[in-house]
Amino acid sequence: MCIFRSIGVTKGKCLEYNYVGHGYSREFEINMAKIKAALDGGGAFTLVTGRDDVCAACPFDHGGVCETEEKVARYDNRVIDMLGLKPGETYRYTGLSDAVREKIFDGGKLSDVCGDCEWHELRESVIDGRK
Numbered sequence: 743m744c745i746f747r748s749i750g751v752t753k754g755k756c757l758e759y760n761y762v763g764h765g766y767s768r769e770f771e772i773n774m775a776k777i778k779a780a781l782d783g784g785g786a787f788t789l790v791t792g793r794d795d796v797c798a799a800c801p802f803d804h805g806g807v808c809e810t811e812e813k814v815a816r817y818d819n820r821v822i823d824m825l826g827l828k829p830g831e832t833y834r835y836t837g838l839s840d841a842v843r844e845k846i847f848d849g850g851k852l853s854d855v856c857g858d859c860e861w862h863e864l865r866e867s868v869i870d871g872r873k
């Protein structure tokens with residue numbers, strides 16, 4: 743069963759392992775928590791680059807256009823390359839989260855993917871705290 747229309751690779755990476763409930767706004771956090779709960783419960787999703795269901799409650803989404811589109815596309819493409827994923831394919835979240843953990847977090851590649859993200863230091867500290 744496909745619960746969500748879509749989720750992007752960058753958000754898939756952020757949801758895995760190091761999402762601790764912080765976001766751009768309260769509305770964004772509530773939407774992100776709902777998506778994470780459904781995905782953790784075995785939800786399938788279609789992998790997209792660009793705008794996805796997480797963007798729906800984001801203050802940086804302006805009528806379907808992301809304020810930080812270039813940066814997000816760059817992160818998406820790096821994760822796709824590292825994990826060998828295909829946009830448009832349907833995946834189970836557990837498979838994606840295992841791959842993210844092994845190849846990006848445990849492989850020490852997080853800085854290569856999103857070292858210039860405003861949340862990067864928080865993510866590194868959460869990951870260090872869980873080792």
Ligand code: SF4
Nearest residue numbers: 797800802803808814
């Ligand atoms: S609108 Fe941009 S910043 Fe907001 S969740 Fe979507 S991709 Fe991320």
